Amino acid sequence: MNPFTYSRATDGNAALSELAAANGQAKLLGGGTNLIDLMKMGVEQPKKLIDINRLAPLAKIEELPGGGLRLGALSRNSDVAEHPLVRERYPVLSQALLAGASPQLRNMATTGGNLLQRTRCYYFYDPAFPACNKRQPGSGCGALEGFNRIHAILGQSDQCIATHPSDMCVALAALEAVVRVQGPKGEREIPFGEFHTLPGEHLENDTVLGKDELITAVDLPAAPWVKHSHYLKVRDRASYTFALVSVAAVLEIDGGTIKQARIALGGVAHKPWRAKEAEQKLAGSRADEAAFRAAADAALAGAKGYKYNSFKIELARRAIVRALGTLAGTPRSA
Numbered sequence: 609m610n611p612f613t614y615s616r617a618t619d620g621n622a623a624l625s626e627l628a629a630a631n632g633q634a635k636l637l638g639g640g641t642n643l644i645d646l647m648k649m650g651v652e653q654p655k656k657l658i659d660i661n662r663l664a665p666l667a668k669i670e671e672l673p674g675g676g677l678r679l680g681a682l683s684r685n686s687d688v689a690e691h692p693l694v695r696e697r698y699p700v701l702s703q704a705l706l707a708g709a710s711p712q713l714r715n716m717a718t719t720g721g722n723l724l725q726r727t728r729c730y731y732f733y734d735p736a737f738p739a740c741n742k743r744q745p746g747s748g749c750g751a752l753e754g755f756n757r758i759h760a761i762l763g764q765s766d767q768c769i770a771t772h773p774s775d776m777c778v779a780l781a782a783l784e785a786v787v788r789v790q791g792p793k794g795e796r797e798i799p800f801g802e803f804h805t806l807p808g809e810h811l812e813n814d815t816v817l818g819k820d821e822l823i824t825a826v827d828l829p830a831a832p833w834v835k836h837s838h839y840l841k842v843r844d845r846a847s848y849t850f851a852l853v854s855v856a857a858v859l860e861i862d863g864g865t866i867k868q869a870r871i872a873l874g875g876v877a878h879k880p881w882r883a884k885e886a887e888q889k890l891a892g893s894r895a896d897e898a899a900f901r902a903a904a905d906a907a908l909a910g911a912k913g914y915k916y917n918s919f920k921i922e923l924a925r926r927a928i929v930r931a932l933g934t935l936a937g938t939p940r941s942a
């Protein structure tokens with residue numbers, strides 16, 4: 609691990625000042641469950657860590673006027689998952705969180721940190737592999753012709769086929785959450801679908817968050833219909849592993865007809881993947897298996913697999929049908 613300095617911020621403004629003064633060389637420390645691993649591997653090499661764990665206002669989970677919920681950036685994943693209002697109003701979020709990591713990690717991991725998780729691509733994590741455009745811009749992509757079983761099937765580029773690892777973020781994408789950010793120019797709100805990026809020119813950045821900005825909270829919408837939601841995670845073993853494919857599904861059904869739908873996929877793209885074509889197919893359809901299959905086909909229409917991960921295309925198709933069927937309470941034939 610490279611040498612670094614450590615400081616403990618006493619308030620948000622102090623943290624922002626320290627961040628700005630470090631000129632992109634500092635990282636904020638919350639739960640540290642991903643950052644410290646990456647520092648040990650030499651993938652992240654910040655010159656300074658600014659510990660923000662004492663910023664008590666950022667740890668709150670509070671109800672918003674009108675029925676939404678604000679998750680402070682330092683709220684722990686386990687606290688969010690078990691919060692009565694999250695369980696009641698946003699079950700997909702609680703289910704996604706409980707499907708992630710282990711109880712010990714969920715006790716440490718924060719809402720803000722969850723949004724900033726880096727990809728679990730093997731080549732990115734191990735500097736012994738020289739080719740990784742995300743770790744070393746311009747060095748190539750070891751996964752393209754390498755072992756790419758966990759990699760992307762949607763939205764990838766020939767520069768990077770990594771996937772986003774979070775479960776929580778898949779649920780937040782389906783819920784159309786809003787990320788609140790504080791920086792030198794003040795506060796701004798970022799719609800969740802715009803927070804993470806696809807693999808373009810600046811692969812070293814996974815999000816639009818500035819190096820001098822701090823996530824303060826994530827707002828969940830006041831939309832009673834999103835209560836009817838479900839998270840399905842398909843993985844190699846029953847716990848403590850990342851999704852091969854996951855589905856966050858939200859449906860509003862009236863008299864057997866779908867009024868509106870939201871579907872987000874995990875494990876398939878560089879960001880939580882919103883399946884808007886599938887949502888459009890579902891709106892106005894009967895809530896039955898034929899509609900769910902048509903939606904799944906629409907969601908995967910542009911999918912492309914590689915040597916070891918083409919199985920994900922059919923897996924994702926079936927996972928969508930299963931998640932929607934579970935949510936609608938309809939039996940599934942295959």
Ligand code: SF4
Binds near residue numbers: 727730732750767769
């Ligand atoms: Fe690096 Fe992305 Fe290629 Fe993985 S998929 S080796 S993260 S460039």
